[in-house]
Amino acid sequence: MDPMVPYPSSSRRRLRRPVRRPARLVVAVVGVSAIVLAGCSDGEDAEIGEATxxxxxxxxxxxxxxxxxxxxxxxxxxxxxxxxxxxxGRSRIYRTPITGGEPTVSADLDPALFxxxxTRVGDTIWQxxxxxxxxxxxxxxTLEETGRVSYEGEGWGLCSNGERLVMSDGSDRLTFRDPSTFAVTGTVDVTLDGAPVDQLNELDCSDGVVWANVWQSDRILRINPTTGEVTGVLDxxxxxxxARERPGADVLNGIAKLPDTGGAADTSDTSGSSGTDRYLxxxxxxxxxxxxxxxxx
Known part of the structure; x- marks a missing residue:
């Protein structure tokens, strides 16, 4: 029997339900889409409340x-x-050159885990x-497992600003965690023009903001982690x-800021903290x- 369990995709949305406030997601996300498309139709930057x-x-x-x-x-x-x-049964983690090629290091996750x-913080990677x-x-x-900790709820996205971890769980809430112990140190609810936005998925921490893919959509949000306000929307x-139209492909998921060098070809400066507007x-x-x-x- 195939060990793969059903996983939500654009054609099986019922399998991965929002954790919190599902009814309000429709209002928030549809509102984003409508306003974004209206703004983009003029070919100019527009504002969505306080969000660009x-x-x-x-x-x-x-x-x-x-x-x-x-x-x-x-x-x-x-x-x-x-x-x-x-x-x-198929989950893994690996390191690979940005420009392609075989992984330099790879490790399979326990087959019982999904x-x-x-994210990396110091000498540790949390998965x-x-x-x-x-x-x-x-x-x-080496990507060798060094320990495990338990947490409540679901795990979706994770990133680090070097001082704390930021975690999503599919709701409109981001949870901050200690990078050494994984203990919760705080939370913030994410809002767009005052309305909650959930289905927050894969994350990137850079330049003092958090970027978040919105599951089952083409949108990526730029979030102020202090207030939870969405300051920018990329449709x-x-x-x-x-690649997203290829048969068998699933949804957009994954954003990573490139270093200050302005592209993937030169990675000599790997701070990834400022000076570039390029992302993968x-x-x-x-x-x-x-x-x-x-x-x-």
């Missing part, structure tokens, strides 16, 4: 492993890309699980991303990863 409509341009394409059900995406200090994947987002309530710690170099529906975008079972330049910031 962001624009993007694809500037490069990089090969990606089409068997990877991408849950986490992050550029490592040495220039490698850290990718964590899902599906029960992998989700991951979430979907419904298992387990966070796995790993050596950042990728108009971008030419053929990926998705579940995509065969291509896209380097985009985000404007309107």
């Amino acid at each position: 409509v962001l624009t993007a341009e694809v500037v490069a394409e990089h090969p990606a492993d089409a068997t990877s059900f991408v849950q986490g995406l992050e550029v490592m200090p040495d220039g490698d890309l850290l990718v964590s994947t899902g599906l029960e 992998g989700e987002g991951s 979430l699980t979907w419904k298992n309530g387990i966070a796995v710690s790993r050596d950042a170099t 990728t529906s108009s971008l030419d991303l053929p 975008l990926s998705g579940k079972l995509w065969d291509t990863m896209y380097e985009v330049q985000i404007g309107g910031q």
